[in-house]
Amino acid sequence: MNHSxxxxxxxxxxxxxxxxxxxxxxxxxxTNQLNLKLTPEExxxxxxxxxxQGQKRSSVLLGM
Amino acid sequence: xxxxxxxxxxxxxDRLFDQYLPSDLLHTILKNRLINLKKSRxxxxxxxxxxxxxHLSLGLNNSLAQSHGLGVLTTLLFLGCDLLDDxxxxxxxxxxxxxxxxxxxxxxxxxxxxxxxxALRKLVNVSVSKNFALLKTISDSLLVMAAxxxxxxxxxxxxxxxxxxxxxxxxxxxxxxxxxxxxxxAKIASxxxxxEQKCADFGKFLGTAxxxxxxxxxxxxxSQSKDLRHGSLTLPIALHLVRIEKKEAFLQLLxxxxxxxxxxxxxxxxxTSSGSIEHTAVFIEFYCEKAxxxxxxxxFEHNVHRSLEKLINKISLQE
Numbered sequence: 001m002n003h004s005x006x007x008x009x010x011x012x013x014x015x016x017x018x019x020x021x022x023x024x025x026x027x028x029x030x031t032n033q034l035n036l037k038l039t040p041e042e043x044x045x046x047x048x049x050x051x052x053q054g055q056k057r058s059s060v061l062l063g064m
Numbered sequence: 065x066x067x068x069x070x071x072x073x074x075x076x077x078d079r080l081f082d083q084y085l086p087s088d089l090l091h092t093i094l095k096n097r098l099i100n101l102k103k104s105r106x107x108x109x110x111x112x113x114x115x116x117x118x119h120l121s122l123g124l125n126n127s128l129a130q131s132h133g134l135g136v137l138t139t140l141l142f143l144g145c146d147l148l149d150d151x152x153x154x155x156x157x158x159x160x161x162x163x164x165x166x167x168x169x170x171x172x173x174x175x176x177x178x179x180x181x182x183a184l185r186k187l188v189n190v191s192v193s194k195n196f197a198l199l200k201t202i203s204d205s206l207l208v209m210a211a212x213x214x215x216x217x218x219x220x221x222x223x224x225x226x227x228x229x230x231x232x233x234x235x236x237x238x239x240x241x242x243x244x245x246x247x248x249x250a251k252i253a254s255x256x257x258x259x260e261q262k263c264a265d266f267g268k269f270l271g272t273a274x275x276x277x278x279x280x281x282x283x284x285x286x287s288q289s290k291d292l293r294h295g296s297l298t299l300p301i302a303l304h305l306v307r308i309e310k311k312e313a314f315l316q317l318l319x320x321x322x323x324x325x326x327x328x329x330x331x332x333x334x335x336t337s338s339g340s341i342e343h344t345a346v347f348i349e350f351y352c353e354k355a356x357x358x359x360x361x362x363x364f365e366h367n368v369h370r371s372l373e374k375l376i377n378k379i380s381l382q383e
Contacts, residue, residue, distance in 0.1 A: 001350055003227045003343070007307070010339055010346065041357070045349035049342065 005036040009046060024051055069118060070111050073135035074102055076187065080136060084182055085174075093163060093171045097143050100157050112274055113142045116375055117245035120263060123368035124253035133187030134252060137180055138245040141202070144175030145209065145241060152213065153294055176206065190252060198251055205244035212236030220297070222318075223311045227302045231347075234275050234299070235268065242271030259362070266358045273351035273379050280344055284332055292321040292328060299347060304340035352380040 012034060013020045023030040027047045031038050038046075077098060085091040101107055114135050121131040150156050151168055160168065180202060184195050215233050246267030250260040279298040282291045291298050295318065305311055314334065321327035335341050355376050359369065 001231060001347060003231075003303070003306075006346055007303075007339075007343060010343055014339060041350050041353045042346075044353050045346045048349050048353075049345045 002038060002042060005038050006042060006046065009034065009036055009038065009043075013046075013050060020050070023047070067110075067115070069132070069135070070114055073114060073118070073132055073139060074098065076132060077136045077139045080140075080179065080183060080186070084179070089167065090171060090174060093160070093168065094143070094175065096157070096159055097147060097171070097175075098139075100159070101139075101143060101146070110375075110378060112270070112375065112379070113242060113245060114138050116242060116267065116270060116372070117249045119368060119371045119375065120246050120266070121249035121252065123362065123364040123372065124249055124255060124259075124263070126249065126253050130188055130190075130252055131249075133183065133189065134245075134249055136187050137183045137248065140175050140179045140183060141245070142241070144172045147172040147175065148213075153290070155290055155294075188252060194251070194254075198248060201247055201251060202244065205240050205247075208240045209237055212240065222297055222305060222315055225297055225302050225305065227299060227306060230297065230299045230302045231272075234272050238275035239268040239272040242274070243268035262358050262361060266355050266362075269351040269355040269358070270376065270379060273348045273355070276344060276348050276351075277379055280341065280348075283328075283335070284341075289321070289328060292318065292331070295319070295322065300335050300340050300344045303343045304335050304338050307338045307340060308334075349380060352376050 009031065013023055019030060024047075027043045031043050078095070081091060081094050081098070085094065117138050118131050118135045121134050122128070126134070147168060151165060151172070156168070181199065184190070184198055188195075188198075190198065212233050212235075215236070220229070243264045244267070247260060247264040250263035255263070276299050279291060280300060282289050283298070283300060290296075301318070305314065308314060317327055317330055317334070321331055356373070359372055359376065364372070
């Protein structure tokens with residue numbers, strides 16, 4: 001897994017709410033725009049963690 | 065609750081011990097291990113290292129009897145690896161305190177060598193040549209796992225450890241273990257080398273995701289964190305270390321957590337606020353996603369597909 005690219009994308013999404021909204025709709029476009037070399041599985045995983053099922057996972061992991 | 069098939073597999077394993085273990089002491093040690101496994105938190109809900117290869121085996125059209133036999137085989141191998149791991153970490157059950165390390169090492173050797181051979185011959189019902197091929201598969205994987213175990217990350221400088229190194233070690237240990245179990249299911253079914261590799265990868269990805277999930281559970285939810293007590297560098301910790309400037313201060317906090325209770329709460333807060341836990345969740349999801357893709361490629365019959373999909377979701381969502 002490309003940990004460095006995943007970390008960069010997570011950090012950007014946590015800091016930039018506009019980009020986060022765009023990522024929710026089109027994760028591939030945002031990943032390309034940031035020029036991050038992520039595999040489809042990597043951005044799919046980030047997408048899931050940031051949305052939908054991910055909310056459940058995050059809340060479980062973070063105990064919220 | 066454990067499923068009927070898992071209970072049946074445990075009973076068959078128990079019967080194998082009764083039939084073939086000549087020494088009372090060995091019999092007691094191994095029975096005790098099996099009982100503790102059945103009682104363990106995770107196995108009360110489900111038994112991934114047995115459930116996943118068992119359902120995969122049914123999907124590959126192995127008979128029910130062969131799939132149960134495979135279940136016994138994977139239970140023995142899991143118990144053997146688990147005992148070795150606990151010996152290495154000095155993390156044995158209280159009921160094992162009367163036994164010496166030498167006695168327990170012997171018990172793990174029996175679980176990893178003699179008993180799988182017997183289980184294969186008595187329960188899986190394959191030809192002599194396939195029996196030999198299955199034993200070779202077990203040996204090959206045990207060598208990979210031994211290399212992973214010997215890759216002692218505790219001797220690595222924690223300030224320079226990279227998440228990639230932890231990922232590689234998890235792939236070699238937990239990933240390889242479930243990969244072996246799934247490859248055995250494929251070999252019993254005599255599938256093509258391509259399908260066999262897909263099955264092995266399916267297990268490797270899920271085994272890796274499971275281990276990292278378990279590391280998060282240990283840090284956040286277990287009544288006592290074994291990893292903090294042993295000073296183990298797990299993925300959430302490594303991801304945190306690469307994100308922060310003041311590494312020394314965090315390493316001191318890790319050291320204190322071995323003895324001071326509230327240090328653990330501070331570690332949890334640090335990991336959450338730095339984003340390392342979120343990153344760890346992505347890691348787990350990434351490997352679950354890879355497993356889902358293989359499951360789609362394997363094109364199993366609907367019920368088998370659903371059962372395996374449910375098992376992936378259990379890891380993915382920690383239900």
